[in-house]
Amino acid sequence: xxxxxxxxxxxxxxxxxxxxxxxTSLAAVFALPAMADDPxxxxxxxxxxxxxxxxxxxxxxxxxxxxxxxTFARICSGLFVLGFPILTIFGIxxxxxxxxxxxxxxxxxSIMHQNS
Numbered sequence: 072x073x074x075x076x077x078x079x080x081x082x083x084x085x086x087x088x089x090x091x092x093x094x095t096s097l098a099a100v101f102a103l104p105a106m107a108d109d110p111x112x113x114x115x116x117x118x119x120x121x122x123x124x125x126x127x128x129x130x131x132x133x134x135x136x137x138x139x140x141x142t143f144a145r146i147c148s149g150l151f152v153l154g155f156p157i158l159t160i161f162g163i164x165x166x167x168x169x170x171x172x173x174x175x176x177x178x179x180x181s182i183m184h185q186n187s
Contacts, residue, residue, distance in 0.1 A: 140178060
């Protein structure tokens, strides 16, 4: 991958994870009144809040290009594959891109080559 392709991929991931960070944050906020009426909604609230935190950490880490961002981007991409059927293709594409050596270098993750 060229540096331009890496920057474009990271920008696209940041956009998608930022969008889902906003959506899951709003879902968690709108779940609060439902919890007041029915305490069984507390699990849904915590799940939505956890997803929102995951998306926001990925969004922030991708911007900073640190290893935490890479890790959370992989987690969020895996969630897309497993949890959001419409976005499965994006999750698969992002996971493939995130495992490439060039992408790891962009995030400052050292690449160890082993001679077989």
